[in-house]
């Protein structure tokens with residue numbers, strides 16, 4: 001039934017699943033556990049999740065005589081005081097152990113807890129800020145840019161280099177928009193980028209803040225700079241530069257940081273937080289957004305998370321990073337060894353849990369030979385699986401979803417892919433590289449036929 005007239009513009013755009021969710025849900029529907037290999041999703045490794053510790057804390061806290069007040073009642077829209085203090089304490093612990101560099105100054109910055117992870121805060125920002133241009137690094141975090149586009153924002157992608165978004169392009173792009181009077185809604189940068197896992201260097205963090213603030217001053221505008229810290233606590237290599245909070249460079253009260261417990265503790269806690277200048281209107285509007293969308297994150301989850309961080313945070317941080325370091329190194333080495341000659345570039349493997357590949361002349365889009373071979377849907381009898389054959393399929397995220405169709409990387413994206421070492425175990429990761437290699441050899445063979 002044609003009922004388009006009932007929808008808002010956002011509703012109209014949301015009533016059709018995006019191509020990437022269609023592809024992923026198709027794969028999820030007939031995924032064969034133990035056979036197929038999922039390199040496509042941002043799921044964390046089950047082994048990193050502290051089920052026992054969670055159960056222990058719940059069983060202690062939920063008892064009537066030990067529980068914090070109102071544990072099973074409504075919470076306040078700013079988030080639980082215990083959790084906020086716990087996050088601050090964790091920051092200090094990480095800094096004191098030299099796992100991270102300078103941290104936000106909590107004397108003049110405050111923390112608000114989101115209703116449902118970092119995602120609900122990001123969506124809140126899309127609701128409270130006036131639509132205009134959002135400046136972000138490319139390759140892009142496609143889930144959020146899709147949300148933004150449905151809310152009527154335009155995306156201005158800034159290509160990334162080794163240290164993060166290219167600063168000259170950022171400067172030039174901002175200047176063009178500001179000169180012509182186009183409204184810039186905000187800047188959005190992921191400190192360990194999804195999909196590339198490029199870590200924005202401390203030098204680049206400072207340059208970004210200074211560049212945006214200098215131009216904001218020149219053109220007399222306020223441009224919030226949002227840093228998404230989703231993988232900031234997953235920089236596995238101790239010898240790498242310790243990440244400094246971008247708020248340290250904030251001279252104009254425009255820097256906001258969004259963090260999450262999803263990647264180090266557990267995604268299903270749905271605990272995300274934003275740190276910003278104390279009493280800012282943006283934070284006040286986000287508190288109202290929390291209230292409007294569901295009052296608060298479940299109080300019980302907030303209190304359990306507070307205790308989880310306090311009691312097991314350090315141990316969890318270490319073991320999660322050790323685990324991903326091992327898998328990241330193994331996976332990246334296997335990729336370089338087995339299929340390195342097919343690659344123009346490779347990023348990631350030392351932070352977050354994605355590796356981003358650029359192939360030389362091999363397309364990765366959904367109707368490419370590589371995609372069809374890896375989904376065992378190629379029409380080549382020996383490749384595709386029949387009823388008895390349990391040939392594993394390998395799913396990845398085609399790069400085309402991670403680039404802006406209007407941006408300078410649109411063409412290159414057709415030859416790129418994001419593979420995740422988050423979810424699968426070491427054997428499956430190695431197996432997947434073998435399968436990708438076989439598929440590439442099959443493509444080579446066809447070229448010579």
Ligand SMILES: Cc1ncc(COP(=O)(O)O)c(C=O)c1O
Nearest residue numbers: 042117118119194230260262272
């Ligand atoms: C860049 C980025 N931001 C935010 C999120 C979502 O975080 P949360 O689980 O807290 O909603 C993800 C998850 O994959 C992510 O990659």
